[in-house]
Amino acid sequence: xxxxxxxxxxxxxxxxxxxxxxxxxxxxxxxxxxxxxxxxxxxxxxxxxxxxxxxxxxxxxxxxxxxxxxxxxxxxxxxxxxxxxxxxxxxxxxxxxxxxxxxxxxxxxxxxxxxxxxxxxxxxxxxxxxxxxxxxxxxxxxxxxxxxxxxxxxxxxxxxxxxxxxxxxxxxxxxxxxxxxxxxxxxxxxxxxxxxxxxxxxxxxxxxxxxxxxxxxxxxxxxxxxxxxxxxxxxxxxxxxxxxxxxxxxxxxxxxxxxxxxxxxxxxxxxxxxxxxxxxxxxxxxxxxxxxxxxxxxxxxxxxxxxxxxxxxxxxxxxxxxxxxxxxxxxxxxxxxxxxxxxxxxxxxxxxxxxxxxxxxxxxxxxxx
Numbered sequence: 001x002x003x004x005x006x007x008x009x010x011x012x013x014x015x016x017x018x019x020x021x022x023x024x025x026x027x028x029x030x031x032x033x034x035x036x037x038x039x040x041x042x043x044x045x046x047x048x049x050x051x052x053x054x055x056x057x058x059x060x061x062x063x064x065x066x067x068x069x070x071x072x073x074x075x076x077x078x079x080x081x082x083x084x085x086x087x088x089x090x091x092x093x094x095x096x097x098x099x100x101x102x103x104x105x106x107x108x109x110x111x112x113x114x115x116x117x118x119x120x121x122x123x124x125x126x127x128x129x130x131x132x133x134x135x136x137x138x139x140x141x142x143x144x145x146x147x148x149x150x151x152x153x154x155x156x157x158x159x160x161x162x163x164x165x166x167x168x169x170x171x172x173x174x175x176x177x178x179x180x181x182x183x184x185x186x187x188x189x190x191x192x193x194x195x196x197x198x199x200x201x202x203x204x205x206x207x208x209x210x211x212x213x214x215x216x217x218x219x220x221x222x223x224x225x226x227x228x229x230x231x232x233x234x235x236x237x238x239x240x241x242x243x244x245x246x247x248x249x250x251x252x253x254x255x256x257x258x259x260x261x262x263x264x265x266x267x268x269x270x271x272x273x274x275x276x277x278x279x280x281x282x283x284x285x286x287x288x289x290x291x292x293x294x295x296x297x298x299x300x301x302x303x304x305x306x307x308x309x310x311x312x313x314x315x316x317x318x319x320x321x322x323x324x325x326x327x328x329x330x331x332x333x334x335x336x337x338x339x340x341x342x343x344x345x346x347x348x349x350x351x352x353x354x355x356x357x358x359x360x361x362x363x364x365x366x367x368x369x
Contacts, residue, residue, distance in 0.1 A: 001325045002032045004068025006061045007039040010075045012283030014042025014306040015313065017072035017093065020053035022318045027054035031325045036064045043310040065089075072321055074313065075300055076103060085110035087347070090329055092321060094118055094133075096299075097344055098245045098358035099272035107345040113329060117317060118270075119242050119352055120342035127242060128338075129320070131178050132312035134267075136302040138182025138238065141265040142171065144301070145234040146190065148263045148287060148294050155294060156261030158233050161191025168192045169233040174225070174249055174274060176203045176217075179238035179267050181210075187234075188214050195228055225249055230257045237266040237274040244354035245272040252276045252290075260292035269297040272358075333366060340366055 003026060005018045016039050023033045033055040037047055047057050058064045065071060065084035073093035077085075085106060095116035097104050107114045117129035127134075142160070149169065151157035162168035171187045173180045176198035187194045188211060195216040198204055204217040218224050229235055229250055235258075239246055246268040255264075255277050268274040269281075277290040280299040287296050302309035320339055323332045333340035343366050344352045356363035 001328075002034065002067055002069045003321070003325060004058075004064040004071045005033065005035045005039055005055075006064045006071065006073065006081075007036045008042075008074055008303075009061075009078050009080060010300060010303075013075050013300050013303045015074040015303055015310045016040040016043050016045060016306075017074050017314070018318075018321075019043075019045060019311060019314045020049045020055075022314055022321070023050060023053035023055045025318070025322060026325060029322065029326060032056070034058050034064050034067055036061050040310075043306040045310070070321075070324060072317075074303075074310075076100065077106075082106045082110075085112045087111035089113065090115060090324065092117075092317075092324065094270070095344055096270040097352075097355045101359055104345070104350070104355065104359060104361075108348050108350070111348045112345060113343065113347065114345040115324070115329075115339070115342045116344045116352075117342065119344060119354070120320065120338050121242060122338045127178075129313075129316050129342075130240075130242075132316050133302050133309065134178035134238075135182050136305065136309050136312060137267045138179035138236075139186050140301050140304065141179070141183045141236045141238070141267050142186040142190065142192075142234070144296055145171070145236065145263045145265050148296060149233060149261070151261075153294075154261065154287070154289070155263055156233060156259060160187070160234070170231055171195070172197065172228045172232040172235045173238060174220075174236065175238035175240065175268075176200070176207050177238060177240060179240075180236070181207070183236045183238060183267075184211065184215055192234075195232075197225060197228060220249075222251075226251075226254045226257070229254050232258065233262050235262070235264045235275075237264065237268050237278075239268055239274045240271065242354060245358040246274045248274060248276045250275040250277075255293050256291045258291070258293050261294070262292075263294045263296065266295065266297045267301065269299050273297060 070090040146160040149155035171192040199220040350363040
């Protein structure tokens with residue numbers, strides 16, 4: 001199989017879909033790898049390193065897309081890449097289709113096979129290709145929040161951990177999954193007062209044990225969320241329904257009750273966001289203000305630390321990529337149900353129920369083909 005690795009073109013997206021060690025393994029398995037020139041530079045991986053690993057360096061994205069059987073990316077295809085779509089092409093990347101009807105339309109019209117990192121689900125319910133970026137984003141969320149709480153950046157002028165004699169910031173984390181746990185680790189480490197809200201009581205019991213009572217855990221409901229948000233300095237939104245749109249847990253009227261200069265970081269923005277006031281932003285223009293509250297809703301947060309993010313991501317994605325290359329999509333999915341769950345579009349129809357439900361579309365399982 002020919003695997004293509006184009007340079008990412010989303011705003012400030014400097015990760016890359018494959019690293020030299022993966023190229024070597026693919027070449028040893030008999031596959032060809034095409035890497036667009038400079039694709040890895042943002043992650044401190046040079047063309048020379050890719051060449052030494054056995055990749056062919058290609059001058060243009062168009063040629064990479066044209067020659068490849070499978071495209072390995074990081075972020076969802078951008079409008080400038082839609083003309084490269086063609087029937088039977090496999091695109092292996094984060095897709096986050098639920099809120100993106102236009103991209104879904106193009107994938108379906110072009111009969112592209114879209115395999116989404118974020119919906120690959122193992123038998124134990126884990127999301128192995130979402131986990132590493134959730135770890136990065138969770139840890140970054142608190143760093144970013146602390147930065148925007150500083151007065152020169154528009155915040156309340158609060159030091160997250162306080163100092164002796166001055167109370168620390170109140171940090172509220174919505175969701176006790178991978179993002180939430182990693183956000184809590186950083187917030188607790190910085191000395192903040194941390195509250196985690198989740199609807200799963202067993203999860204809250206586990207977190208109470210893990211953090212040894214260093215966090216407050218609350219059962220999720222509208223009233224509790226409203227009260228917690230009202231007194232928060234920083235709110236991190238980290239709820240997830242795999243493949244589907246994120247629920248709007250924080251309503252506009254709740255934002256209006258918050259202190260001026262408070263900060264919200266919506267890590268769920270890839271799936272539409274969990275704040276009613278959220279809309280996607282970029283690393284170029286990361287924040288906006290609603291009712292005096294700063295909103296950070298960058299849809300590719302881990303791209304700010306691309307070296308760490310690229311290697312963490314490809315550690316997780318590569319085994320699945322190698323299965324696809326070695327066996328082909330249909331056989332790989334038949335042997336690996338987790339990979340089958342990652343197929344969102346297949347030869348003109350939607351194959352993921354969460355995407356279909358979010359967009360009001362019909363769908364059918366991959367096994368029906």
